[in-house]
Amino acid sequence: MEWVYIEDIAAHDGREVEIRGWVYNKRSSGKVRFLLVRDGTGLLQATAFSAEKDSLLFQQFDRLTQESSLIVRGTVRADKRAPGGFELAMSELEIVQIAAEYPITLKEHSTPFLMEHRHLWLRSSRQHAILRVRAEVIKAIRDFFDGRGFRLMDTPILTPSACEGTTTLFETEYFDQKAYLSQSGQLYNEATAMAFGKVYCFGPTFRAEKSKTRRHLIEFWMCEPEVAFATLQDIMVLGEDLILFIMERVLARRRADLETLERDPKPLEAIKKPFPRLTYDEAVPILREKGSAIEWGGDFGAPEETIISELYSSPVCVTHFPTAIKAFYMQPAPENPDVVLGVDFLASEGYGEVIGGGQRIHDPVLLGKRLEEHKLPREAYEWYLDLRKYGSVPHAGFGMGIERMVSWICGIKHIRETIPFPRLLYRIYP
RNA sequence: UCCUCGGUAGCUCAAUCGGCAGAGCGGGUGGCUGUUAACCACUAGGUUGCAGGUUCGAGUCCUGCCCGAGGAGCCA
CATH class of the missing domain: 2.40.50.140 (Nucleic acid-binding proteins)
Structure with missing residues (x-):
């Protein structure tokens, strides 16, 4: 049979x-x-x-x-x-x-109880739907980049030092040295982009920040494309195309799962190119008008992202953030060095940042100066400075957080259900 | 790290002003020829997070601790 x-x-x-x-x-x-x-x-x-x-x-x-x-x-x-x-x-x-008495019944349970039984919770239909969407999103991302001639470059997870300096890193042993779990593949991908032209990496990322919100995981997956000779404008278009490709794919293949999740597909179907663009300078007065206390020079918090993203039906590209609040490698705008050629994609319906990126500094002198300003050890970045020494070109890229995308697409409140075994502050079991 | 809220049966919750520890689900037993988180009857099940304190009497009030949730900061 x-x-x-x-x-x-x-x-x-x-x-x-x-x-x-x-x-x-x-x-x-x-x-x-x-x-x-x-x-x-x-x-x-x-x-x-x-x-x-x-x-x-x-x-x-x-x-x-x-x-x-x-x-x-x-x-x-x-x-x-x-x-x-x-x-x-x-x-x-x-x-x-014959199974022993099963702890998860068909009735309601609290989230702490379900998280404690995550290994069994995965069997429920809702979790099935979310994780099938996740698998589809990942497949879509790979198909998108592979179809456009990008090379997949797996960047290291064990790294000798901070990629961006500011964020807290998980420290581990590397024989007789210290090593850190990667918090971004970007710097390495700037090297692979100079070798292969256009590349992307897709892997786990670790942030030892004591973040306790619905948008944060300690371990999460990120897809990061990097393109030689690309400008901020080029990667903004790339980000738009990527988001639209993912949406179309999920709507075509995983509609039944969205129904299971009672996710209204209309807001996802409404997304159109080009996405609205807003500079930081333009965003601040809008935010203040809507009740935010933000001052010029301050970074967006979750409330600011929500206000902006609710203004439009497509994701919003916010660009030209103050140099002072952004990473050391961000290229200053030619007309105003106080702001950088960076972009955050804020997903609609209040879901907030799903993509962050921009143009990288390609001038060796400026990059050296920034390392000093950020008090980063030059020796650790010699290889990175080399990229500006041997045929440096303008280049740009971004990072997309997979779990935030999945949580937006599925219309679920908390990011923790978008990965089989979430690593959260104070929770590493199971 | 900070702010707020919570912890009672395996699970989800109730317990009035400080006065006998309760229900539904799940488990067990029995019934029912089309059920849809089936239904009906019976039944077992408790260190009220931990340690002190106040009181004739504490799930309830006070102090400390532990654990969790929501939010903030930081970020994708």
């Missing part, structure tokens, strides 16, 4: 098949038994009828507990009363294991 997956069940209508999975729920009514089986691809109702209650099938059924593993065989048939439109008329039920 053929082993099939529930997502393919419609193609086997009328045929005898085998399903391997777990008990999601069961119901019985006298001489009828209903078994809701999940196999990782979907849910299927299996039914059993019997005049004699002592049948082997019924005995097996009655022993089943939630999440018991099993193999069921039977005939597929369409039935409007069954969830999903198809059900399995069971002929055989083979128990693989």
